[in-house]
Amino acid sequence: MGNCSDFLPWLGTDVSMQILTKLDDPADLVRASAVSRSWREFDVMELNNGTDEVGSNSSLEWGSLKRDYRVYALLAHSFTSFRRKDCILEAISASSTDNYPEESIDNTLEPDDRTEERASYWSSEGEGNPAVPETLTYRLVSGLCVITEISIQPFQAFFQFGCPIYSAKAVRFRMGYLMEPLESGSDRMDEPSASHRYIEDNFISTYVSPEFPMAQENSLQKFKLPEPVLCIGGVLQVELLGRVQRQEMDGLFYICVSHVKVVGRPLSPTFEVTFLDRPGKTGNCILKYNPNVERSMSPARSSEVESSLPSRLRVFRLMQRGVRGWEQMIINALVGNVAFDGDYGSDDELGIVADDGDYESDEELVE
């Protein structure tokens, strides 16, 4: 490599990421992304909110307009700043499982279809009717994630005659939240059917994707969402629609998956969402913006984030309908030119309210 060419693409993605992720100051990352096209493509910006941006207590006394502008600018900026990564924290439940726990949904977190000891995949129970669907439910690393694509690899039974591939006909995705939060690592592991019933009773989906046809191929198939979706609540479901493969041994149709990967941008710990009351009824959730939380190296588990509540917290109240407009604004900032869908109502209905936690000043932040 001569002195004239650009070293970042020459070094390759892995090494370049190693270098760029050491730039903690968001200003450095922003400047790095303006060096050349190849530098911009790396899209590595992470906002490290360990640096104290809000200098003093006077921040809580800002005029409403300045305060709003600042927080929204930071909100939008931080959305462009997070690295895309694998967003699944853990598997919650599967609608059915054959041979639990050997063929449990946890195997789908493992990218390979086999480990040293055995094959690694999830299998549904067998059905005579190929139209019976299955659902896999996962918890994401953050209560707020912007999801761009989901990849699924169906499982090819290399140990069966003919190496059949137990894919589904089509897939669809749902995102949302659980009305009653499920404790991480609870007894659900011992009773997979109980955990699935729990999900059915408690999961509220705020988004349903279109259906994507699935190929009967042993490959990691990428399903790119038509536009990035903000998952509020941190729960994602993969619906596997229609079975195509019969097992020779018993003549029943199965669906088996060896890997599921969800790619997107987690927004915690800078932004957190909590639901007020019963979200289904009043539709209120609180968006918390915290400029002082240290960025942790590992994906934030919800319990850890809650316990690290800082002294200064910006609290925004969002109306259910307003959440849509807010999502759209964020996504606009995130990807640039996503068309705004007029269905979200006029600006007056945006209903985004900023306050300082004591709910005195209810000023409209309509832009």
Add this chain to the structure above:
Amino acid sequence: MASAKVFVLRTCDGETFEIDESVAYVSETIKNMIEDGFGHDLIPLPNVSSKILLKVIEYCRKHVSNFESSKKTSNGDEKDKDNDSWKKEKEAVPEVEKDAEEKARVEELKEWETTFIDIDQQVLFDLLQAANYLNIKGLLVMAAEKAASMIRGKTPEQIRETFNIKNDFTPEEYEDIRKKDAMNDFTPEEYEEIRKKIADNHFTPEEYEQIRKENAWAIE
């Protein structure tokens, strides 16, 4: 007992280097090759030149000897695999002395690292490639930090100058980027000033209007 195992590495320019097993194992790639049975003959490293491999071996040797002496200062271990380890204690040392030794060891290592990584750009990039290929985490991290330190605090133009990179954006693209990332051309000091001004409410109405315009993309 000192391990007698020795391996021979061959670089892309045909030179060979002999190293101890403990030194070889610092590279996960070489370790895997040996464990897969390729250690009996020459281990070929077609992606690494002799100049760079010399640096890499220097790092690996230091890594092994440092590890040995850290074992001594932390738990009075008598094991001495490496011939050129720093300490040759025969009995356990009291805590206070061990702490002082540990501090000295860490200091010495830092100094060594600073000198080791004070190399010109091309060598640094080649070293990054080699550390990645040979899967030597500590070296990769050290070299990446050095590269990052050459980027920190610089405006885009300064970064381009440092590394001789061409600005391949069209004027329209660049204007677009400038608008989106308003803090682009600020030095860290200027940026810090602006941040403080925002926090302390010290903008004049005109200044504020200017900032609002530049960041309109974030609010609309």
